[in-house]
Amino acid sequence: MNLMPVDEALARILDGAAPDSQAEMLPLAQSFGRVLASDLKALRTHPPFAASAMDGYAVRAEDAQAGAVLKLQGESAAGHGFDGTLSAGSAVRIFTGAPVPAGADTVVIQENTERIDGGSVRITAAAEPGRHIRAAGIDFEEGKTGLEAGRLLDAGAITFTAAMNHATLPVYRQPRIAILATGDELRLPGETLGPGQIIASNTYGVGALARGAGAQVFDLGIAEDRMEALDGALDSAIAQRADVLVTIGGASVGDHDLVQKALTARGMALDFWKIAMRPGKPLMSGRLGNMRVLGLPGNPASSLVCAHLFLEPLITRLAGLPDPARVKSAVLGRDLPSNDLRQDYLRGDLSRDPSGALVASPMPRQDSSLMKVFADARCLIIRPPLAPAAKAGEACDVLVLRD
Numbered sequence: 507m508n509l510m511p512v513d514e515a516l517a518r519i520l521d522g523a524a525p526d527s528q529a530e531m532l533p534l535a536q537s538f539g540r541v542l543a544s545d546l547k548a549l550r551t552h553p554p555f556a557a558s559a560m561d562g563y564a565v566r567a568e569d570a571q572a573g574a575v576l577k578l579q580g581e582s583a584a585g586h587g588f589d590g591t592l593s594a595g596s597a598v599r600i601f602t603g604a605p606v607p608a609g610a611d612t613v614v615i616q617e618n619t620e621r622i623d624g625g626s627v628r629i630t631a632a633a634e635p636g637r638h639i640r641a642a643g644i645d646f647e648e649g650k651t652g653l654e655a656g657r658l659l660d661a662g663a664i665t666f667t668a669a670m671n672h673a674t675l676p677v678y679r680q681p682r683i684a685i686l687a688t689g690d691e692l693r694l695p696g697e698t699l700g701p702g703q704i705i706a707s708n709t710y711g712v713g714a715l716a717r718g719a720g721a722q723v724f725d726l727g728i729a730e731d732r733m734e735a736l737d738g739a740l741d742s743a744i745a746q747r748a749d750v751l752v753t754i755g756g757a758s759v760g761d762h763d764l765v766q767k768a769l770t771a772r773g774m775a776l777d778f779w780k781i782a783m784r785p786g787k788p789l790m791s792g793r794l795g796n797m798r799v800l801g802l803p804g805n806p807a808s809s810l811v812c813a814h815l816f817l818e819p820l821i822t823r824l825a826g827l828p829d830p831a832r833v834k835s836a837v838l839g840r841d842l843p844s845n846d847l848r849q850d851y852l853r854g855d856l857s858r859d860p861s862g863a864l865v866a867s868p869m870p871r872q873d874s875s876l877m878k879v880f881a882d883a884r885c886l887i888i889r890p891p892l893a894p895a896a897k898a899g900e901a902c903d904v905l906v907l908r909d
């Protein structure tokens with residue numbers, strides 16, 4: 507059978523994926539983790555005045571020679587500037603962030619001064635012009651673009667946005683991801699299990715990954731392996747206006763694997779099904795109206811590997827973020843046999859050798875049902891199709907899960 511290569515499957519899944527052009531306005535305090543939808547111009551200049559960078563004395567540099575005694579003329583504090591003009595032979599007491607008074611062109615830090623009773627100060631070390639003064643506008647200027655569309659609103663960007671005096675800001679709508687677990691054997695965590703039943707664990711990992719990538723997640727619960735149950739769940743996905751419906755399980759060729767059948771009965775245009783990848787062979791992709799559908803295999807490692815490889819980049823694109831560079835170079839910690847036609851993603855441990863190079867050691871057991879192995883893994887070791895046998899120490903590519 508001719509299976510689709512992983513790269514082609516990814517390109518097809520990402521085809522046309524872009525953020526919704528309709529931005530939403532959000533209060534600044536709620537914007538963390540969101541993505542700016544248009545360029546933001548500064549609504550003010552900062553600093554708005556020449557400001558002192560230190561606590562000390564604002565003086566004229568020509569007066570600030572070591573040993574000079576200057577008369578104290580007043581005080582400039584943050585929020586309460588000195589109104590007058592500094593006179594020759596004088597000093598104004600100044601604090602960090604306060605406006606530098608007119609007439610002053612340098613600040614002597616207080617460690618380089620001695621207070622003299624009667625309202626004077628002695629300079630103990632000379633100060634050159636401009637020292638410890640932040641000129642007006644050195645940070646940013648009113649009317650100039652401060653942040654560009656597509657910027658992730660992290661702590662630095664949010665601080666800057668606030669300083670530019672924006673109380674609300676345009677952000678891209680978060681991608682809406684609906685997750686549906688399928689299978690008669692599945693129960694929710696915390697439930698008492700009957701014979702043959704297991705926990706629907708994959709929803710939680712896939713959901714966490716989707717949230718981490720910037721999505722809003724809707725858990726559609728568990729649908730039994732019946733056409734009516736699956737059909738009802740599709741109604742819920744449509745009602746939630748999901749951008750992407752992620753189904754878990756029922757993707758293979760068994761008699762109870764009905765997900766694709768239920769979707770095509772509702773009009774899904776199948777793009778592809780089955781790829782040259784392990785784990786994750788029965789991955790399915792299609793469109794139901796405007797909704798993208800990503801059918802993940804039920805085995806937990808298959809679900810998670812596919813979510814890392816395909817869902818995460820899809821969400822990143824829909825969220826308006828640049829594609830992350832996720833693959834790193836490492837060396838193998840163990841010998842590996844030659845590979846077959848499927849690109850392999852081996853769960854592996856990560857360490858560093860004495861030279862600091864990353865060492866990726868495949869876990870001894872790679873069955874796609876193993877959740878503890880996945881939780882213990884720190885990376886996925888990528889083995890291209892038909893890779894020849896490899897020795898420990900040879901180079902390999904890894905997708906880092908946790909460092």
Ligand SMILES: Nc1nc2c(c(=O)[nH]1)N[C@H]1C(S)=C(S)[C@@H](COP(=O)(O)OP(=O)(O)OC[C@H]3O[C@@H](n4cnc5c(N)ncnc54)[C@H](O)[C@@H]3O)O[C@H]1N2
Pocket residue numbers: 687688689691692704705706707708709754755756757758759760763785786787788802803804805806808874875
């Ligand atoms: N004759 C063939 N059989 C299988 C093939 C094949 O090519 N020919 N492919 C195998 C591969 S590879 C995979 S992967 C699985 C995928 O099967 P499904 O996507 O149909 O998944 P299920 O049969 O529904 O479940 C597989 C396994 O995973 C458990 N499961 C399902 N959903 C969840 C969930 N939400 N949380 C935790 N565990 C879940 C389920 O109980 C099964 O044990 O097919 C192979 N078979």
Ligand code: MOO
Pocket residue numbers: 783784785786787788803805807808874875
């Ligand atoms: O591809 Mo399956 O996902 O090998 O277990």
